[in-house]
Amino acid sequence: MARFEYFFREITSGLRRNGLVAFAAISTTFIALLLFGLALLISRQVNLMIEATTGNVEVAVYLTDPVNPDTVRSLTDTLNELPVVDDVDFESKAQACERFRELFASQRALVENVDCDALPASLRVKLDDPERYAQVEAVLKGQPGIDRIVDQSAFLDRLFSVTRVFRVGVLLVSFVMLASAAILIANTVRMGLFARRKEIGIMKLVGATNWRIRIPFLIEGVFESLIGAAAAILFLFGLKVAFINPLYDQIQFVPWIINRDVVAVIPWLLVAGVAVALLAGLVGMRRFLDV
């Protein structure tokens, strides 16, 4: 118990002592993690949209109702014989319905009003080389049980190249911000060590181990970054409520991220925050604590 009291006292007094620098470190961490979280959420949103429009496959072969299992088998075999085909998956009406419900979890009205029977079963084909879509079309032409064949590879390519620029941009900015946050945290740790060099000298004299001396400073850095992370998480929720929630009703037939997606981002932010703070702390106190 004495040990926890000791660490707690050291940390709180440290935060009070260099409040301004601590504030700078906290706010930079906040911005960095906010951008990081934004990048993750944007990726998620883009993925949702891509899945809604293309189902994440290059070629979709929609089948006519009712689906005959023999037809499915023979079509799958035919496709698998093509060297250009990487993978063929059958999606039943029930599975299509399930995917639709998950995709549009943000719009309950949509889910309730769409009759699942309206969604067709399909064969979902992945190609080794999307350029050679013509082969697939040639082999399937005239086969029974096919409603229509849709090639989405060109569209997917274009979409990916546009969104990649955006995602990479936000990620880059967030990394730059994380690096500045690390430098600021390293600086608070260093200032803390400097302000207390006399105390540290005495600690060494009476036989405190290096880790005994370091841990309060490390925890101080982690604590600062966790405050920044908490603020970033709250802010992300705020942004989502303010900008995405109104879209649920305004723009239908587009799947939007839901709260669960924001929650899924939290561990990443916390891990990134703690990792940056620990790294910064260790760098900040390097060469400062030689016995």
Add this chain to the structure above:
Amino acid sequence: MISLQHVTKVYRNGTTALDDVSVEVEKGEFVFIVGASGSGKSTFIRLLLKEEDATKGDIYVAGKNLAKLTAWKIPHLRRNIGTVFQDFKLLQDKTVFENCAFALEVIGKPKSVIDQRVPEILELVGLGDKLNNFPDELSGGEQQRVSIARACVNRPLVLLADEPTGNLDPSTSVEIMRLLDKVNRIGTTVVMATHDQAIVDAMRRRVIELDGGRVVRDQARGVYS
């Protein structure tokens, strides 16, 4: 308890602080290290704490060969050594009690041990009624008592004192020496670097005189010069 065998210390700038020094100190001894400024007294103390490494020769403290002590074991060496300095090295924002407790806290002693030992040792140094005072409310002599209490609260085998009376007037110095004598009588080995002639002459203990980094005199029951 302490053994130096042909120890030489050359600092990086080329200064030879100690030159082939061999000294044996038995358990329970009281030893003065005397000599002019720059004679190597402080280097002697710093080597025993492993704040510096000897350039040549072997040093043993409490049975440990300091040259072979890895960095992470140094704290454990220092827990066996109490230290007292001219400038007291007290933490101004902590009370007398907290200053002593600090020495136990940072080596992870439980609160029950702290609450028992700290008042005990402060009673021993005659500050039983000043537990809650801050260092700047105390006289120099009292502050040095606190630092001696802090050095002894972990019951070290060796007490190293570097000019402990350097900042004190003669009568206060005598009180501090009585206290160090008391600490010595309960079995602690005391090594004290000083150039306070009156004290050395009055105590009549073993005197090791350094000059230019060499031992020029090692005398049982000696005087300053």
